[in-house]
Amino acid sequence: MSQLEQLIENSRVNEAIAQKLFEIETEILSSKSSKELLQTLLTLIKDKFNLHSIHLLLVEPTPISYILSNVAQTDWHKANTRQISEQRLNLFHPDGKPLLTNDLSQFDCILPTNIFAGAKSAAFIPVKLEGKLFGSLLLIDESLDRFSPELGTFHLEQLAIKVSLCLSNVLVREQLEYMANYDRLTGVANRRLMEVSITEELSRQKRYDVPFSLLFIDCNKFKQINDTYGHDCGDKVLAYVANQLKELIRETDRCFRYAGDEFVVTLASQSYADALRAAKRLTEFFDNNPMPYQNMLLPITISCGAAQSDGLQSMDELIKRADEQLYLHKNKKLSYDTI
């Protein structure tokens, strides 16, 4: 091949790569979450460039640490993401640039060896957020030449920049969405999300003729806790109550912070009798489990009111009924068996 022919061939190859990267970028731009973005990105890169395998190495903690937590992990994320220390990640990208290698044995002590099973070369592409390295996209191939260290990394650098930018955008959107729907102090959903959720439950009830109930919950003598132990302690109590409530309810139930020391728990497909049983279980839990605080065990008690929707009342009426029952319970000390 003449020099000119070689140049034309190189430019053709480069154009084909650029076209594929453009297609990937266009696809990931429409991702609605960071989870979806990463899954789309890795699947597209692997398929379009016909790679042996692809992984995402992430340092802990990162703004997308939840991807590594068991709760949020889908099977796909379990198979394709790996946790790595910041120190080790920096070994791959000391200058913040992609790393190409066909000497995979050097990573035996750093990465799980099965990651490279059947592979001969690999490319590590740095992924940054607000300029800080937090992960590496690991592209793996069966051919020794595919990611040979002598090759240029222009396209991979472009990819790294675009992935970092797209991820930053989607994370900002996710954070705003989180702030609009979740309570910062307790981590449970806020009143705004509660209204959306109850509206959905009420229309589900109408459509499928299933029961729907809710609990209105208030911490007893909470002002006294603030006054005696301080506001910080009060904040801890609210977080404790919210976390315990979340743990104690069923998977299909949801807990919301309504206001101050008040919470609402929605009980999907549950009758009034079920709601009373839940109220009893929740109050008894707090009666029997004081909150560890400094060197003490702080007694925390709650009161609950229950209401079942009759399919006609509005959300506000339903909450009001549960709130009225709560005060009945709180003031007259009625047990849930006698209401």
Ligand SMILES: Nc1nc2c(ncn2[C@@H]2O[C@H](COP(=O)(O)OP(=O)(O)OP(=O)(O)O)[C@@H](O)[C@H]2O)c(=O)[nH]1
């Ligand atoms: N620490 C803390 N206190 C809060 C927060 N939001 C509201 N509060 C306080 O919660 C207290 C609620 O007081 P009350 O409504 O009188 O409730 P209570 O003392 O539990 O009284 P009973 O319900 O009758 O037992 C008020 O003093 C609020 O200032 C918060 O985010 N953190």
